[in-house]
Amino acid sequence: MTGMIGKSWLWVAAVALAVLLPWCFYDFHTGRQSGFVLSMLGQMGMMIILALSYNMLLGQSGLFSLCHATFFGMGGYAMVHFLNAAGDGDLPVPMELMPLLAGLASLALAVVFGYMATKQRATAFAMITLGIGELMATAALMFHHFFGGEGGVSTNRTINNSLFGLTYGPSIQVYYLIVAWTFIAALAMFFLTKTPLGRMANATRDNFERAQFMGYDPRMVRFLQFALSGLFAGIGGGLYAVTYEIVTFDALAAPLSANALLMAYIGGTTVFGGPVLGAVLITLLQSGVSLMSNSWLVYVGVLFICMVIFAPSGIAGLILGHRPIVRAGKLGQLVVPYIRVLIPGLLLVLGFVGLVELTSFLTIGAAQGKTLKLNGNEIDVHATMPWLISAVALIGGGAWLWLEARYFRRVWDGLMADLKAADGKAVRVLA
Amino acid sequence: MSTPALSIREITKSFGQTAIIRGVSLDIAAGERHAIIGPNGAGKTTCFNLISGRFPITSGEIHLNGIRIDHLPPHKINRMGLSRSFQITSIFQRLSVFENVRCALLWSRGYRYSFWSPLWRQRELNEQADVLLEDLNLHTRRDIPAGLLSYAEQRALEIGMTIAGGASVILLDEPTAGMSNTETDYAMELIRRVTKGKTLVMVEHDMKVVFDLADVITVLVYGQVIASGPPEAVRANPAVQEAYLGALVE
Amino acid sequence: MEIVLISLLNGLVYGMLLFMLASGLTLIFSMMGVLNFAHASIYMIGAYLAFTVSRFIGFFPALIIAPILCGLLGAGIEVWGLRRVHQNGHIAELLFTFGLVFIIQRGVQMTWGMLPMAYRVPQILDFPLFTLFGANFPAYRGFMLLISAGMLLGTWLLLKKTRVGLIIQAALTHPQMASSLGHNVPAVFTIVFAGGCLLAGLAGVIGGNYQTTEPGMADAMGPIVFVVVVFGGLGSLAGCFIASIIMGMVQTFAVVIDYSLIDLVKPLGISITADNLLTEILTVPVSRIGALLPFAMMILMLLFRPRGLLGTRDT
Numbered sequence: 001m002t003g004m005i006g007k008s009w010l011w012v013a014a015v016a017l018a019v020l021l022p023w024c025f026y027d028f029h030t031g032r033q034s035g036f037v038l039s040m041l042g043q044m045g046m047m048i049i050l051a052l053s054y055n056m057l058l059g060q061s062g063l064f065s066l067c068h069a070t071f072f073g074m075g076g077y078a079m080v081h082f083l084n085a086a087g088d089g090d091l092p093v094p095m096e097l098m099p100l101l102a103g104l105a106s107l108a109l110a111v112v113f114g115y116m117a118t119k120q121r122a123t124a125f126a127m128i129t130l131g132i133g134e135l136m137a138t139a140a141l142m143f144h145h146f147f148g149g150e151g152g153v154s155t156n157r158t159i160n161n162s163l164f165g166l167t168y169g170p171s172i173q174v175y176y177l178i179v180a181w182t183f184i185a186a187l188a189m190f191f192l193t194k195t196p197l198g199r200m201a202n203a204t205r206d207n208f209e210r211a212q213f214m215g216y217d218p219r220m221v222r223f224l225q226f227a228l229s230g231l232f233a234g235i236g237g238g239l240y241a242v243t244y245e246i247v248t249f250d251a252l253a254a255p256l257s258a259n260a261l262l263m264a265y266i267g268g269t270t271v272f273g274g275p276v277l278g279a280v281l282i283t284l285l286q287s288g289v290s291l292m293s294n295s296w297l298v299y300v301g302v303l304f305i306c307m308v309i310f311a312p313s314g315i316a317g318l319i320l321g322h323r324p325i326v327r328a329g330k331l332g333q334l335v336v337p338y339i340r341v342l343i344p345g346l347l348l349v350l351g352f353v354g355l356v357e358l359t360s361f362l363t364i365g366a367a368q369g370k371t372l373k374l375n376g377n378e379i380d381v382h383a384t385m386p387w388l389i390s391a392v393a394l395i396g397g398g399a400w401l402w403l404e405a406r407y408f409r410r411v412w413d414g415l416m417a418d419l420k421a422a423d424g425k426a427v428r429v430l431a
Numbered sequence: 432m433s434t435p436a437l438s439i440r441e442i443t444k445s446f447g448q449t450a451i452i453r454g455v456s457l458d459i460a461a462g463e464r465h466a467i468i469g470p471n472g473a474g475k476t477t478c479f480n481l482i483s484g485r486f487p488i489t490s491g492e493i494h495l496n497g498i499r500i501d502h503l504p505p506h507k508i509n510r511m512g513l514s515r516s517f518q519i520t521s522i523f524q525r526l527s528v529f530e531n532v533r534c535a536l537l538w539s540r541g542y543r544y545s546f547w548s549p550l551w552r553q554r555e556l557n558e559q560a561d562v563l564l565e566d567l568n569l570h571t572r573r574d575i576p577a578g579l580l581s582y583a584e585q586r587a588l589e590i591g592m593t594i595a596g597g598a599s600v601i602l603l604d605e606p607t608a609g610m611s612n613t614e615t616d617y618a619m620e621l622i623r624r625v626t627k628g629k630t631l632v633m634v635e636h637d638m639k640v641v642f643d644l645a646d647v648i649t650v651l652v653y654g655q656v657i658a659s660g661p662p663e664a665v666r667a668n669p670a671v672q673e674a675y676l677g678a679l680v681e
Numbered sequence: 682m683e684i685v686l687i688s689l690l691n692g693l694v695y696g697m698l699l700f701m702l703a704s705g706l707t708l709i710f711s712m713m714g715v716l717n718f719a720h721a722s723i724y725m726i727g728a729y730l731a732f733t734v735s736r737f738i739g740f741f742p743a744l745i746i747a748p749i750l751c752g753l754l755g756a757g758i759e760v761w762g763l764r765r766v767h768q769n770g771h772i773a774e775l776l777f778t779f780g781l782v783f784i785i786q787r788g789v790q791m792t793w794g795m796l797p798m799a800y801r802v803p804q805i806l807d808f809p810l811f812t813l814f815g816a817n818f819p820a821y822r823g824f825m826l827l828i829s830a831g832m833l834l835g836t837w838l839l840l841k842k843t844r845v846g847l848i849i850q851a852a853l854t855h856p857q858m859a860s861s862l863g864h865n866v867p868a869v870f871t872i873v874f875a876g877g878c879l880l881a882g883l884a885g886v887i888g889g890n891y892q893t894t895e896p897g898m899a900d901a902m903g904p905i906v907f908v909v910v911v912f913g914g915l916g917s918l919a920g921c922f923i924a925s926i927i928m929g930m931v932q933t934f935a936v937v938i939d940y941s942l943i944d945l946v947k948p949l950g951i952s953i954t955a956d957n958l959l960t961e962i963l964t965v966p967v968s969r970i971g972a973l974l975p976f977a978m979m980i981l982m983l984l985f986r987p988r989g990l991l992g993t994r995d996t
Contacts, residue, residue, distance in 0.1 A: 064775060119984060120987055123775075124983050127716075127911045127983060131908070131976040131977075138976070142969060146958045191549065194550050196537050196542040196550065197544050199526075199530065202523070202526060203534045206525050210517075210523065213509050213514060214538060217506045218506075254900075295787060297783050297787045298783070301782075301787065304783070305762070305780040305784070308766055308773050308777045309769075312769045312770075312773055359792070360791045362791075363790075
């Protein structure tokens with residue numbers, strides 16, 4: 001199976017990167033890696049697991065679930081209780097295996113909920129998961145036992161039980177635990193796509209009825225996918241609990257489910273690695289952009305909608321769409337068209353960002369007493385100039401982009417037609 | 432008198448108040464090549480849908496190899512040895528041609544819902560899929576997404592997927608619909624080859640295909656059987672002639 | 682006894698408000714198969730617009746202007762957004778409306794700020810209509826009932842007595858058929874979507890000062906409205922109405938019931954001594970879990986009767 005071997009360098013590279021990255025941000029004064037970087041990278045790992053497990057449903061089985069965070073959160077809650085039990089000496093399980101326990105707890109729940117949800121298809125399925133998600137989030141707020149009510153439940157991760165003799169007190173150790181489990185989970189999920197269940201899940205997604213007439217009960221296929229996806233989400237939740245040592249109802253609330261959807265979709269649901277890309281990107285945006293602007297939700301929302309309209313196969317899908325061109329060695333022909341598209345595109349984005357930030361500071365910022373700063377220079381949100389510049393950039397950039405986009409499209413279609421003629425075979429098309 | 436492969440007893444089907452099938456009875460012997468013909472709207476595809484379990488019957492009984500199947504879900508009927516193709520091509524668009532065929536082989540080769548056995552290591556299964564592709568003359572299109580095949584190629588793939596599971600009773604719904612003459616000839620040859628020894632039930636409009644392939648022809652009009660028998664008898668039947676030639680505009 | 686009557690009235694008011702919101706969503710969902718996640722966001726926009734308009738012109742003009750603006754917004758969304766996404770499939774449509782929620786949410790925050798707006802009941806309606814067992818029933822609530830009843834009547838008349846309404850009805854239950862009969866279904870879609878948003882906007886106008894007008898109001902109303910739509914069933918406004926009243930009653934009455942599951946068995950002499958999650962579930966009073974009930978009901982409905990109460994098609 002060449003596809004399996006061919007991409008193994010990607011896996012190795014990713015793991016190597018994950019392992020080495022914190023050391024690039026080593027602070028020689030304190031003798032530690034940057035806490036911020038560790039925290040963000042750790043978050044990325046958990047989100048990668050969340051997004052990949054979500055794509056088992058959305059991208060691979062065609063199931064639009066709105067309660068994915070439920071399994072992440074329940075894994076977290078379970079982990080807290082497991083850790084507390086371990087700390088009391090009642091649970092002799094080493095820390096390295098704890099995330100698996102959390103995953104199994106979520107699996108149990110996913111089996112119950114999955115049985116209910118997969119009884120229906122499409123929109124009814126989505127609605128049942130919506131109900132489940134809201135139900136669990138509300139329950140987490142209400143009940144004190146197990147959920148701890150509004151305050152959540154907390155734990156201490158130094159349970160002094162490790163296969164490698166680690167305490168998991170320092171962040172770097174927790175980080176490597178996350179790296180290890182992210183890798184294991186991702187590998188397992190990738191492997192799953194190459195099994196009968198994984199393939200039939202794809203088949204059921206493409207054509208529910210056809211799958212029936214091949215002897216498979218599509219409902220069973222979906223149920224199993226749902227349950228397994230819950231298992232992996234639970235592992236992610238377990239890692240969350242270990243990292244933050246506290247779990248509240250946010251860990252299973254709707255915004256996190258929405259996040260999973262965003263990450264999987266923007267990254268690309270048609271490629272296995274798409275959600276990984278999405279998770280990394282969204283986490284970066286969240287950590288980075290949200291520091292600079294509190295309107296990052298608008299940007300993500302707009303990005304999301306643009307992808308839904310123009311690029312439903314996500315970023316990974318877009319990248320892979322270049323494959324036939326790369327193989328034919330004609331990528332160079334796209335350099336100029338890309339530059340021609342990127343410049344007005346940049347202008348458009350800057351204009352849009354400008355308007356959003358100006359508006360935001362006009363109302364919210366004023367209330368919070370903040371002012372808009374660009375490179376340290378304060379910008380007066382009441383003056384006309386900044387508004388004018390932004391508006392011109394937006395409209396001008398938009399119009400220019402529209403023209404360049406048509407040119408780009410022509411070049412692309414031309415290239416594709418050439419390749420098709422040369423090959424004689426059908427080639428994959430963009431998006 | 433051995434058990435008929437497919438036995439249909441007085442089935443009726445109504446959607447709400449509208450009766451589509453008004454009492455159809457048919458016995459199809461094992462190994463028989465049976466064609467169902469009739470004007471548009473006669474209920475031929477509905478019959479198929481009822482037999483294969485896609486829709487529930489309103490009344491009557493259907494037996495497959497002596498066992499009653501009319502209340503069973505489609506996948507169970509399929510496991511009992513009945514497989515069907517669709518009038519509108521129904522394949523897995525985003526999977527490769529090879530994967531389409533391999534999926535069709537899975538259940539009958541005992542794979543079930545396994546999520547622990549990697550498919551790339553199942554040599555026999557993969558070889559079987561490749562052999563089938565050669566049979567369908569699609570081996571040159573092996574790794575292309577099925578949705579990108581030409582129409583005739585997709586129909587061939589559809590037929591391949593229908594027989595892949597080794598079902599003993601094959602239902603083909605207008606297999607040559609939309610095909611040119613050469614494509615139809617090729618498809619006929621393919622059908623004849625892959626359904627050898629099995630029971631074939633076919634809905635068709637192309638009379639050349641029908642009279643070439645079928646041992647027995649049943650004519651369905653307004654949800655009822657008006658004639659059933661060997662081709663020459665049906666051709667000479669006055670009621671059939673009236674149904675096809677009389678009352679052209681309703 | 683007093684509690685029952687007062688709760689009945691309040692439940693009715695809330696139920697009618699839900700119906701105004703849910704009816705638009707049912708129409709859109711039944712006809713276009715799109716679950717408009719942004720529906721509650723339009724409701725929020727209606728409330729905010731009404732607040733702004735009523736500050737400059739007055740409440741009663743706002744009652745007319747705000748819904749119309751929401752309708753126009755809906756039309757815009759449908760023509761420039763939804764229609765383009767339609768070809769990418771069902772899930773793409775869902776995702777599109779999903780993304781709208783974020784944008785509208787933040788847009789509202791940016792335009793009006795993050796604090797609740799002082800959107801108050803107009804003075805002319807700010808008096809007690811009558812007193813029931815010592816509690817005042819505000820005239821504004823009576824006004825709400827009036828508007829929602831009027832809207833119900835108006836929608837009913839539109840659907841039953843006009844040609845457009847007839848087409849919409851047909852498309853509600855048999856969209857493909859309506860299309861093959863030659864009706865300009867895309868235009869009808871736009872009208873329905875815009876109409877649904879108009880209704881949501883109207884609900885926002887009067888709901889905005891019944892509840893608080895603040896950026897979180899879409900998140901508060903949204904899920905309940907979905908529950909109503911699903912519970913009532915596809916293709917049926919009557920089902921939507923019944924479901925709205927039921928949900929309204931359930932949520933209003935739940936708040937006043939202090940009993941819990943354990944009270945069912947208390948007469949048998951069983952008492953709880955343990956203190957764990959199970960006992961917590963058994964002893965929690967219904968008043969605290971009121972928020973849970975609609976979701977539990979929706980899940981049960983979807984499991985056993987996916988058509989909903991009076992639905993004509995499966996969800």
